[in-house]
Amino acid sequence: MKVLGIAGSPRQEGNTCALLQEALKGAAEAGADTELLFIPGLKINPCRECGGCDNTGKCVVDDGMQAVYPKLRDADHFIVASPIFFGGVTANLKAMIDRCQCLWVRKYILKQAFSAKTNRRGVFISVCGGKKTDFFQAASLTIKAFFITLDITYDADLFLPGIDSKGAITKYPSAIRDAFKLGSGLCG
Numbered sequence: 001m002k003v004l005g006i007a008g009s010p011r012q013e014g015n016t017c018a019l020l021q022e023a024l025k026g027a028a029e030a031g032a033d034t035e036l037l038f039i040p041g042l043k044i045n046p047c048r049e050c051g052g053c054d055n056t057g058k059c060v061v062d063d064g065m066q067a068v069y070p071k072l073r074d075a076d077h078f079i080v081a082s083p084i085f086f087g088g089v090t091a092n093l094k095a096m097i098d099r100c101q102c103l104w105v106r107k108y109i110l111k112q113a114f115s116a117k118t119n120r121r122g123v124f125i126s127v128c129g130g131k132k133t134d135f136f137q138a139a140s141l142t143i144k145a146f147f148i149t150l151d152i153t154y155d156a157d158l159f160l161p162g163i164d165s166k167g168a169i170t171k172y173p174s175a176i177r178d179a180f181k182l183g184s185g186l187c188g
């Protein structure tokens with residue numbers, strides 16, 4: 001079983017990356033093969049809305065995203081992690097998600113399956129600096145739309161408000177434990 005971790009924060013040693021690594025550890029201990037994709041390192045351009053995928057369901061833009069499509073196709077389960085940036089997911093992660101428009105075309109226009117995998121499930125991990133929990137609403141809707149397009153069931157999420165400085169999450173051992181459980185639960 002393959003579990004793909006998708007890291008949306010540009011802060012590689014940051015709070016959501018730490019939680020994602022812990023969730024992947026949980027998945028690995030439950031027997032999964034795990035991989036962490038650090039999205040900001042992949043030079044993924046935003047969707048150009050060029051229509052180049054309209055007839056094929058394949059994106060014509062040749063950049064870092066081309067290496068991501070096979071990983072999205074072949075994984076059994078997904079752990080997406082992003083901090084809240086101005087009420088949503090990071091621009092890096094949003095660019096990756098928007099580049100899945102070709103998969104939306106495949107599913108809804110061309111009626112072609114993207115992945116041969118079935119019963120795919122995903123979880124979403126997020127933190128934000130502010131103390132209000134409603135900051136997570138828009139981001140979780142974005143992840144739900146992404147998951148629906150890829151036939152991934154939105155299984156659970158872990159939201160932690162009031163986490164701001166780099167490494168602040170280490171002061172919350174219960175959050176680290178919850179992330180581990182989220183990952184192991186995906187493989188149970």
Ligand SMILES: Cc1cc2nc3c(=O)[nH]c(=O)nc-3n(C[C@H](O)[C@H](O)[C@H](O)COP(=O)(O)O)c2cc1C
Nearest residue numbers: 009014015016083084085086087128129130163164
């Ligand atoms: C560009 C930017 C925008 C942000 N926007 C918000 C926001 O809208 N609401 C909030 O509560 N925190 C916001 N934050 C704070 C981050 O969510 C917070 O620092 C988080 O811990 C970063 O997680 P990371 O270490 O995984 O990158 C923002 C931070 C940055 C750099």
